Amino acid sequence: MCLLPQASVRAIASQQHESRQLMSAIDSAGRAETFDFGSEAELYSARPSRSPRRQQIGYRRFAHAAEAIRFAIEELPAKLLIGAYLEVGDTRLEHQEIRRLYESAAYPLPRGKVAS
Secondary structure: OOOHHHHHHHHHHHHHHHHHHHHHHHOOOOOOOOOOOOOOOOEEEEEEEOOOOOOOEEEEEOOOOOHHHHHHHHHOOOOHHHHEEEEEEEEEEEHHHHHHHHHOOOOOOOOOOOOO
């Protein structure tokens, strides 16, 4: 059995609490009032590979989360969006949350054509 130092346990609990707070801000109605669209963000997506057992991971860094969300929804093919996730600080958002943020009234950029 591996025991973690108490400080590590507190840090993990704090990150989980922060993620839960952010997710509660992104509710089913698409409200994202507390999300910082101006934060730096990293977008990861699985790229199709010739081998069905191996998938290549795509990575792209953005100066603003809003631009990463726009890219994910408007530029990534739907197949890749399903496996994509966005990291903003210590928070990881799956494709459903990315879509909710894009559709929210708080989203600051003009919406374009959604990728198919």
